[in-house]
Amino acid sequence: MLSYIIRRLLYAIPILVGVSLATFVLFYAVTPPEQIARKNISAKNPTPEQLKTWLKEHGYDRPLPEQFKKHMTEVMLFKFGKSDATGEQIWTIIGERWKPSFMVASLVFFAGLLTEVSFAVFVAYFRGTYIDIWGTFLFVLLMSISYMVYLIAGQFLLGKVLKYWPLAGFQEGLTGWKFVMMPMVVGVISGLGYGVRLYRTFVLEEIGQDYVRTARAKGVPEQQVLFRHVLKNAAIPMLTSVVSVLPTLLMGSLLLESFFGIPGLGGMTVDAINSQDFAIVRAMVFLGSFLYIIGLILTDISYALVDPRVRLE
Amino acid sequence: MPPLLSNLIPLAILAALVFGVARAGRQPLWAEAYRRLRRNRMALISLVVIGVYGGIAMLDSIGWNDSRSAPYKSVLDRLCERPKERTYSAPLAKMTTAEPTLHPLKARHLLGTDGVGDDVLYLTLKGCRTALLLGGLTSLIATPLALAFGMLAGYFGRRVDDAVQYVYSVLASIPSILLLVALMMVMGRGLIQLCIALGVTSWVGLCRLSRGETLKHRDREYVRAARALGLGHGRILVRHILPNLMPVVIISVTLGLSNLVLAEAILSYLQLGVPPGVGSWGNMIDGARLELAREPVIWWNLLSASTALFILVLAFNLFGDALRDAIDPRLRTS
Numbered sequence: 001m002l003s004y005i006i007r008r009l010l011y012a013i014p015i016l017v018g019v020s021l022a023t024f025v026l027f028y029a030v031t032p033p034e035q036i037a038r039k040n041i042s043a044k045n046p047t048p049e050q051l052k053t054w055l056k057e058h059g060y061d062r063p064l065p066e067q068f069k070k071h072m073t074e075v076m077l078f079k080f081g082k083s084d085a086t087g088e089q090i091w092t093i094i095g096e097r098w099k100p101s102f103m104v105a106s107l108v109f110f111a112g113l114l115t116e117v118s119f120a121v122f123v124a125y126f127r128g129t130y131i132d133i134w135g136t137f138l139f140v141l142l143m144s145i146s147y148m149v150y151l152i153a154g155q156f157l158l159g160k161v162l163k164y165w166p167l168a169g170f171q172e173g174l175t176g177w178k179f180v181m182m183p184m185v186v187g188v189i190s191g192l193g194y195g196v197r198l199y200r201t202f203v204l205e206e207i208g209q210d211y212v213r214t215a216r217a218k219g220v221p222e223q224q225v226l227f228r229h230v231l232k233n234a235a236i237p238m239l240t241s242v243v244s245v246l247p248t249l250l251m252g253s254l255l256l257e258s259f260f261g262i263p264g265l266g267g268m269t270v271d272a273i274n275s276q277d278f279a280i281v282r283a284m285v286f287l288g289s290f291l292y293i294i295g296l297i298l299t300d301i302s303y304a305l306v307d308p309r310v311r312l313e
Numbered sequence: 314m315p316p317l318l319s320n321l322i323p324l325a326i327l328a329a330l331v332f333g334v335a336r337a338g339r340q341p342l343w344a345e346a347y348r349r350l351r352r353n354r355m356a357l358i359s360l361v362v363i364g365v366y367g368g369i370a371m372l373d374s375i376g377w378n379d380s381r382s383a384p385y386k387s388v389l390d391r392l393c394e395r396p397k398e399r400t401y402s403a404p405l406a407k408m409t410t411a412e413p414t415l416h417p418l419k420a421r422h423l424l425g426t427d428g429v430g431d432d433v434l435y436l437t438l439k440g441c442r443t444a445l446l447l448g449g450l451t452s453l454i455a456t457p458l459a460l461a462f463g464m465l466a467g468y469f470g471r472r473v474d475d476a477v478q479y480v481y482s483v484l485a486s487i488p489s490i491l492l493l494v495a496l497m498m499v500m501g502r503g504l505i506q507l508c509i510a511l512g513v514t515s516w517v518g519l520c521r522l523s524r525g526e527t528l529k530h531r532d533r534e535y536v537r538a539a540r541a542l543g544l545g546h547g548r549i550l551v552r553h554i555l556p557n558l559m560p561v562v563i564i565s566v567t568l569g570l571s572n573l574v575l576a577e578a579i580l581s582y583l584q585l586g587v588p589p590g591v592g593s594w595g596n597m598i599d600g601a602r603l604e605l606a607r608e609p610v611i612w613w614n615l616l617s618a619s620t621a622l623f624i625l626v627l628a629f630n631l632f633g634d635a636l637r638d639a640i641d642p643r644l645r646t647s
Contacts, residue, residue, distance in 0.1 A: 018483035026495050140634070144571065144627040148578045148598050149619040156605045254490055255579065273494050273583055285495060288488040296486075 005301065012293045017072070019289040024071050027278050090283050093268060100170055101252025101264030104180055108187035108256070109249060113242065115188055116195035123196065124203040125226060136200070142193030151259045154186035168261030183260045187253070198241065202234040209233075236307050244299040247291035251284070323374035326449075342560065342640070349639035356635030359628040366625055370442040393438060396420050398430035401604075404613050411607060425613040428600070437617045439592035444625060447508060447577055447587075448570040455512035456566060459519035460558070464550055466520075467527025477524070481517045489514045490579070497585040504587055507580065511573055519565050526561055530554050560640045564633060571629035578622065594618040 123135040159167040165181045206212065207230055215225050252266035261267070265284070272280035304310050337343040350356050369389065376387030386394075396419040401411045404425040408415040418426075424433040466477035484492070496510035530536060531554075539549045580586035581595030582602075589596055601615035 014479070015482050015486055018479065019487055022483060022487070023495070026499050140630055141627060144630055145623055146575050146578045146598065146619060146626075148582055148595075149615070149623075152598065152602050152605065152615065153619075160605070160610075248488070251488075255582065269491070270583065273498070273585070276498065278498070281491070281495060281498070285487055285491045288491055289486040292486045292488065 001301075001304070004304075005297065008297045008300065012297070015293060016286075016290060020072055020286060023282050023285050024068060027282055090280060093280075094265065094283075094287075097263055097265050097268055098250055099264075100172075100262050101257065101266060102250055104183055104187075104257065104262055104264065105249040105252045107180060107184050108191075108253070109245065111184055112188040112191050112195060116192060117199055117238065119192070119196045120199035120203050121226060121231065123200055124207060124230075125222070127204065127207070136197070139193040139196045142189075143197070144193075145190075147190055147255065150186055150190040151255060154189070155182065155259060158182050158185065168259070170260075170262045179260075179262075183256050183262065187256055199234075199238060202237045203230060205237075206230045206234045236303070239306055240299045240303050243302045244295045246298065247295040248288070250291060251288055317377075320375045320377070323371055327371065346560075346636070346639040350635060353635045353639070355631050356639075359632035359635070362624060362628040363632060366441050366445060366628075369438055370445045373439060373442040389438060389442075393432075393435050395422060395432040395435060398422070398426045400426070400430055401428060401611055402426045404433075410609060411611060424617050427597075427614050428604070433613055433617050436592050436597060437594070437621050440594040440597065440618065440621065441625075443504075443587055443591055443593040444574045444577065444622070446504065447511070448573045450504075450508040451511045451515065451573050452566050452570060454508055455516040456519060456562065458512070459516040460523050460555070460562065462516075463520040463523030464527045464554065464558070467524040468531055468546070468550060468554070474524075477520070481520050484513070485517045493576075493580065494583060494585060497580070502585065502588050504591065507577070507585075507587060511576060515569060515573065518569070519562065522561055522565055523558055526558050527554060530557055564637045564640065567629060567633035567636060571626040571633070574622065574626055574629075594622045598622075 119135075119139075123132055126132050126135075155167060158164050159182060165178050167182075168179075170176060170179050212225060212230060215229055216222070220229075250265070252262075252264040254266040254270050256262070257264045257266035258270040268280065269284045271277075272284070338347065350360075372392070373387045373389040376385055376390065378385050398409060398418055399412070399416055400409050402409045402418055402422060402425050404423060405421065406418065406425065408417055409426075422432045422434070424437070426432055427436065462477050462481075466474045492514050493510050496513060497506065500506040500510065536549060536553060539553055544553075577586055577593065578595040578598050581593065581599040586595045586599075587593045597614055597618035601611075601618070604611040604614055
């Protein structure tokens with residue numbers, strides 16, 4: 001097991017190198033640094049000296065191969081440097097902003113998981129009946145609505161029309177619960193269609209198995225069959241799809257945070273996009289890839305831990 | 314491009330589609346799938362809906378200038394253009410709204426008007442073309458790329474396979490929204506750039522799929538027979554394995570079209586979508602955010618654009634699912 005983990009981590013390194021190469025090509029080589037400097041210096045028509053000092057500060061004035069070497073070593077060591085727009089250290093910003101992201105993203109995720117699994121089991125219990133057919137159709141319907149429409153309409157209906165919770169904003173600690181409610185509700189409902197369809201497939205796969213037929217033949221009540229036998233086995237693929245997403249919870253959802261004014265990493269990325277702050281966008285791309293790869297490794301490990309039939313070679 | 318030439322392109326696309334479907338209809342696999350589809354009422358309705366959207370898009374693609382100095386007007390423009398009002402007005406209203414002093418309207422607007430006075434129904438119809446163009450062009454870019462890489466990786470194996478897997482692992486591990494954003498920031502806004510960016514982020518799925526299918530087919534008897542007869546690799550790939558991949562490809566493309574059309578709305582919010590001059594549902598939905606905050610609430614813009622988007626995406630989803638079940642129910646993975 002340990003050798004497998006080490007091998008996977010080693011294999012992840014060339015992938016990360018590839019990712020940082022891709023970001024380098026995208027950002028450095030295609031946009032000349034003068035353009036970036038012009039955008040970020042507050043003076044209207046910066047003098048050549050101002051341009052030069054800015055470029056020097058942010059390390060854009062060296063020849064391209066040297067910038068490339070510097071970029072690769074820094075990024076592999078996770079030294080993200082300073083933001084182009086504000087000049088702050090990017091790690092400081094990340095340190096301040098990851099907690100709201102993680103809080104909101106985990107809430108949305110786990111509340112969503114609970115709701116989706118419940119619906120999936122409910123629909124699978126009534127499989128073949130009208131509840132199943134209309135339920136599946138309803139979830140395809142939910143899947144077809146654009147995420148933006150969920151966000152806009154959700155914020156409008158819940159915040160302005162029904163006035164349940166404040167429209168946007170954030171507060172640390174337990175008193176800030178009312179700011180988190182709307183993103184949570186909107187986030188859960190928007191993911192419902194896709195999630196229920198996915199989990200319903202897992203449950204249905206288990207229900208068709210022989211051991212379920214045996215349990216029913218032995219006279220086990222249907223409720224017990226579902227919850228004690230089917231759910232436990234369906235939890236294996238569910239678990240793997242859950243675990244793969246866990247690290248990305250740290251990053252937060254870009255749109256959700258931006259819409260509801262949550263001061264998290266996702267909102268920071270959206271601001272960086274709007275202000276063309278390449279340094280932050282580069283850093284978030286790399287961080288995102290790293291977390292995704294960790295998620296994949298965790299998925300494989302959890303699969304091996306949970307399912308005794310799986311052996312990692 | 315002179316209007317005559319640019320009018321031939323949509324007609325050529327239509328002709329190619331009709332020809333392709335007619336030829337496929339003669340093969341037993343597709344004929345059987347068609348028979349099964351005919352019995353599914355939902356699928357037929359979805360197909361009709363997609364056809365209607367396609368027809369509207371086609372109407373908008375064909376047009377001409379009335380004279381040298383007149384602006385380009387498409388068939389849709391000539392049929393549906395309504396006079397421009399001063400500002401917002403509610404559906405079927407007689408006066409404008411959200412103004413300090415209300416003014417009477419010049420004409421009836423079925424779905425109201427937006428901030429600059431354009432008829433909302435007209436804007437929505439114009440958005441059909443953008444959405445279908447986006448989905449179609451992106452698929453046209455991404456599908457051959459994905460197929461080529463996937464088949465090469467599956468067929469030749471070893472080094473080629475490793476290389477292709479490395480490339481798509483790198484691409485897949487970058488969060489897609491961020492990759493889209495990065496590409497758009499670098500390339501700038503525009504329909505073609507958007508299609509390229511969406512193509513780059515969406516080809517990985519089809520590549521994995523075609524690689525898997527090619528692996529399955531590589532060791533089948535008919536491929537071995539072709540090798541024994543002395544056929545070259547290229548010929549085997551294109552004339553023997555590729556037609557067997559077609560069902561999977563078509564299903565994947567149909568279901569992917571719905572995701573592409575949905576993605577456009579999200580990109581418009583990030584100011585990275587289609588430029589504001591080109592009518593699109595994403596731009597309408599994005600503009601609706603501020604409109605909902607006004608007093609009185611301006612809801613018809615959002616409702617119209619999101620309903621049009623919803624119906625198209627639903628039609629693609631339902632038809633894609635039905636197509637997959639009609640071709641081979643074993644392909645169901647979700």
